[in-house]
Amino acid sequence: MANVAFADPIEPYWDTGGAISFPMNYGAEEHGSSFLYGYPLQVIAADGGVGIWSGTVGAGNLILGIAAQNAQNLGTTGAGAPVGFSPITSYGSVVGNYLANGTQSAAYISPPMTPISDGYTYWFVAAPTTVFRARIGSSSGGTNPVATAITQRGAPYGLTQDAVNSYWFVDTNKSNSVTVVGFDPLDSIGTTGGHVLFVFNPATAVGDFA
Amino acid sequence: MQNLMNRNQFPPLLAPGLRHIFVQFTDLKEHAPQYPHYMNEMTSEDAYEILYELSGTGPMPLMPEGTRPAADGIIQGGTKKVVHLQYGLLSEATRQLIADEKYGIIRKMPESHARSGLFGREAVCCSLFNLGTTLTTTNGVSLFNTAQPLMGGAAATSISPNISTIINSAGTYPNRPNPDTDLTMTSLQQMIVMFALQPDDRGIPTHVKPKFLVHSPFQRRNVRELLGSPGVPGSSNNELNWVQAENLVGLELNYLTTPNGWGLIADKSGHQLDFFEREPLMAQTDDDFKTQVLMFLSTQRFGVVALTWRGTAFSYGA
Numbered sequence: 451m452a453n454v455a456f457a458d459p460i461e462p463y464w465d466t467g468g469a470i471s472f473p474m475n476y477g478a479e480e481h482g483s484s485f486l487y488g489y490p491l492q493v494i495a496a497d498g499g500v501g502i503w504s505g506t507v508g509a510g511n512l513i514l515g516i517a518a519q520n521a522q523n524l525g526t527t528g529a530g531a532p533v534g535f536s537p538i539t540s541y542g543s544v545v546g547n548y549l550a551n552g553t554q555s556a557a558y559i560s561p562p563m564t565p566i567s568d569g570y571t572y573w574f575v576a577a578p579t580t581v582f583r584a585r586i587g588s589s590s591g592g593t594n595p596v597a598t599a600i601t602q603r604g605a606p607y608g609l610t611q612d613a614v615n616s617y618w619f620v621d622t623n624k625s626n627s628v629t630v631v632g633f634d635p636l637d638s639i640g641t642t643g644g645h646v647l648f649v650f651n652p653a654t655a656v657g658d659f660a
Numbered sequence: 661m662q663n664l665m666n667r668n669q670f671p672p673l674l675a676p677g678l679r680h681i682f683v684q685f686t687d688l689k690e691h692a693p694q695y696p697h698y699m700n701e702m703t704s705e706d707a708y709e710i711l712y713e714l715s716g717t718g719p720m721p722l723m724p725e726g727t728r729p730a731a732d733g734i735i736q737g738g739t740k741k742v743v744h745l746q747y748g749l750l751s752e753a754t755r756q757l758i759a760d761e762k763y764g765i766i767r768k769m770p771e772s773h774a775r776s777g778l779f780g781r782e783a784v785c786c787s788l789f790n791l792g793t794t795l796t797t798t799n800g801v802s803l804f805n806t807a808q809p810l811m812g813g814a815a816a817t818s819i820s821p822n823i824s825t826i827i828n829s830a831g832t833y834p835n836r837p838n839p840d841t842d843l844t845m846t847s848l849q850q851m852i853v854m855f856a857l858q859p860d861d862r863g864i865p866t867h868v869k870p871k872f873l874v875h876s877p878f879q880r881r882n883v884r885e886l887l888g889s890p891g892v893p894g895s896s897n898n899e900l901n902w903v904q905a906e907n908l909v910g911l912e913l914n915y916l917t918t919p920n921g922w923g924l925i926a927d928k929s930g931h932q933l934d935f936f937e938r939e940p941l942m943a944q945t946d947d948d949f950k951t952q953v954l955m956f957l958s959t960q961r962f963g964v965v966a967l968t969w970r971g972t973a974f975s976y977g978a
Binding site: 532533537538539540541542550551553554555557562 | 745786798
């Protein structure tokens with residue numbers, strides 16, 4: 451079966467603790483990262499940067515949470531992050547910089563309207579109280595959407611990256627990282643690739659290492 | 661960190677009879693703001709500001725009769741994008757503590773936050789010195805560097821008069837001793853000369869004069885002797901203390917983290933150490949309805965930047 455693009459960004463949906471917002475955290479972004487908003491993230495053991503989750507479940511690959519912004523493709527891990535009480539230590543953005551002249555090899559022009567970069571990436575913490583929302587599909591025979599069904603509530607599933615558009619979805623072909631706890635009321639039950647609500651299994655996620 | 665304050669943590673505040681409470685955030689005198697002495701203060705209404713540097717033209721050469729003149733334009737330097745960063749501090753106290761506390765201390769939390777907020781400003785501004793070997797200016801190298809690359813390149817340093825013994829490499833000019841030195845009459849003299857001979861990026865001498873001698877409290881005696889002695893300190897030769905004529909003013913900063921660091925900066929019009937006030941310190945209070953916890957939140961947002969190394973020089977001590 452051919453792959454069908456259907457996944458979209460995973461997002462926090464509500465907080466079971468009753469708070470009106472979702473716990474967030476931040477950390478030095480792994481260099482060269484290209485993840486998008488809504489991707490699951492983990493600590494990259496080699497240098498402690500925060501990058502895209504490997505897809506492997508368990509120790510050494512615990513999920514920090516879901517990316518709250520696109521990656522910035524930093525040249526070095528955490529490039530420009532403030533050092534204690536300091537300003538941002540780089541150009542303030544990493545997109546579109548170009549050399550200013552021929553005699554100052556490190557002088558760059560930073561164009562306006564490019565995204566601000568402070569060297570950090572931010573994520574919605576995979577906390578036990580945060581319920582996330584994602585589309586549901588299966589990695590069996592390619593990555594394709596499946597229909598929501600009330601029997602999915604309480605079922606253990608996994609997360610897989612859409613082979614076409616690269617977003618992540620709740621994968622009924624796995625049972626190792628998330629538990630479906632409900633359904634997005636905007637998608638009627640039976641919707642193919644509809645949004646389900648889920649929480650991360652404690653053994654899968656860091657929760658909050660702040 | 662003492663975040664949630666409740667009655668169990670402050671039992672003496674719950675009963676009358678205390679003769680005196682020494683409250684550090686009100687009874688210890690706070691330093692007056694120091695950063696306004698050396699930062700150019702501006703306001704901002706944007707997420708960030710972009711600063712830009714341009715050179716002038718080079719020296720005007722001979723134009724022999726009947727020949728066309730030499731042509732020259734200005735050169736662009738780099739930009740600095742100053743992103744205003746948010747700072748914030750939250751303190752929480754139970755409503756019971758507020759209600760039962762007899763001395764009105766806890767409700768003064770915003771006063772304590774004001775001190776905390778000022779420290780943030782001072783520390784970030786002073787980081788220009790503390791982290792001056794890391795933070796970069798428009799030319800892309802550190803604020804304090806033994807070789808600030810000039811837009812005019814080697815042509816600039818070959819044209820500029822009398823700097824061959826000052827520079828460390830062609831096409832650059834230093835604003836940091838090589839190697840770093842402690843503050844002495846000799847090293848101060850060398851830095852003053854370094855200041856005085858400073859050319860622009862095309863090699864034309866500039867009129868830039870140091871005003872402040874920046875130092876930590878460790879150097880107080882040293883600075884007062886160097887700037888205030890009628891004769892050269894430590895000399896028995898009855899030499900005039902020539903530094904007095906420089907009219908330098910000691911600027912002791914309590915937020916320097918280098919005990920032996922010292923430097924010279926021009927007055928505000930002569931350097932580009934900039935502070936952008938995006939949102940002033942604002943104190944807010946609110947209740948968490950369910951838990952009846954009173955929250956004191958203070959925030960501020962500002963940006964600090966060194967646009968250029970011009971008008972500054974610093975040594976981190978031997």
